[in-house]
Amino acid sequence: ADGKGTGPPDDDEDGGGHVGEVRASFEPTDDGGDEPPAEMEADEAAASMELMQADLEARLTEWQLHGAAAGSAAEEAWRALEGRTASLSQELCEQLRLILEPTVASKLEGDYRTGKRISMRKVIPYIASGFRKDKIWLRRTKPSKRKYQIMLCIDDSQSMRETGAGSLACESLALICQALSTVEAGQLAVASFAENVELLHPFERPFTADAGAHMLSRFTFSQRNTNMEGLLRTVVSTLRLAREQQSAGSAEQMQLAFIVSDGWRSPVWGDPQHWIRLAAQEHILLCFVVLDSAASKDSILEMKQISYNSKGSMTMSRYIDSFPFPYYLVLRELSALPQVLADALRQWFEMLKE
Structure with a gap:
């Protein structure tokens, strides 16, 4: 999140490393034993990650096919998500310990x-x-102790399925929820949004694995439109109510909202500018996490938009250049999430101190 937005890392056009094919061969050692070198260990680690990813995708597919009726499928899918994101959530947790200063x-x-x-x-x-x-x-x-109120909003629209961002959104959900629970950041709420907004996990309820499975079972990625203005209205009102419910005399509540979406606009997107300004006035951080596909021609970084001036002349510009959210980051691979999210939070807190 540098200035207006954060794109993929400069040293990697795909926004993160790839686990490629690793070929390993080794010669017998002097003592007659065969000891594999470091390349063999890397090959085994890559194979293990590929198997874990394949298992996760299979469970997510089964859950999505059966829908909310298959509670056991959602539970298995959530356990697979926790296993897949365990190391990354620990990495994010260590970053958050340094960034989210104790407030109580x-x-x-x-x-x-x-x-x-x-x-x-x-x-x-x-x-x-x-x-x-x-x-x-x-x-x-x-x-x-930390006492933050953090709201996580996941896009449940059909475009998330079409662009392949649905699985990445579920992984991001599990990663962030695990990290925030481990670091004991405060209260966590989760909502899904598209045409309508649904609160899946309220602030006052502790986060558990059962809560994670319940949230996962509510996602369908089938709603045809995204009402961003309606989402921001709900976010601001929900956080305002949560802040007012604090006991008298308590310290000022730090509030953050993360919006995880592919960033595609629909006909009912609306004008979110008013609510973005209102959130800033109420000291609510709105951070938009754009899930992007680097291999797709539909990458949000490559999208163009046409506009007309008062004289009727047509101009073409990049869609991301006029993105309405002042704080956003573009995520292409899950492995990059802990670092880019930590960088965004660090810059925001530095701005608050100024």
Whole structure:
């Protein structure tokens, strides 16, 4: 997320590394044993990843074919997603620990005349001073817990299936949910959107594997249109209500919303500019994660749009250059998600400090 947007890494036109074919051969060692070199280990790792990906795609296909009625299929698909994204979610978790600073003071510290607990290290000096050095109490003034409200919105439109972004969206959902739960970032809500918005997981409910399977079972990727204006209206109102439900006197709530979509506009897309400005006024970070296909001629980075000026002259420009969201990132491979998402969050928090 550099400036207005973030595209694929410069050193790789496909936006991430590819697991290619690895051929390995080795000669017997001096002691007569056959010891495979590092290339053999890489070959085995690549084969293992390919098998895991094939199993995941098979489970997702079975779930999508049977729909919401197949609860067991959704549970198996969610377990496969968790296994597939386990290492990447741990990578994102470590990044979030550094970026999402603790906001709730829950750790004891300090030297006070009154407080919640006595500092045992100060008792002996207190007695030795003739009870004059009486700052022996601790208070909960050190931030040690995170209290963010994060809303994750997944595009459930038909174009997600047609562009092949549906599977990547499900993987991104599992990855982000696992990382946020592990780091204990605060409250998490998940919604699906297209023609309508459906809240799949509310803020007040803890996230579990069963909750993940339930969310997965609600996706169909069959809705024909995407109402982006309606989504943003729901996001702003939901986060506003969640903020108002805080107890009086609590610290200011940090709120973030991630929109995961292929970025394609439909006839009912609407004008999201008003809601984007309103979200900024209410200190809500809106980050749009564009799921793109690097191998497709329909890549969002290659799409063109035509506009006419007041004189009727036609001009052609890149679609992404007029993308309405000020903070967006283009994702082509799941392996790039932890780093690009962490970079986007880091830049946003740096802007807040300024």
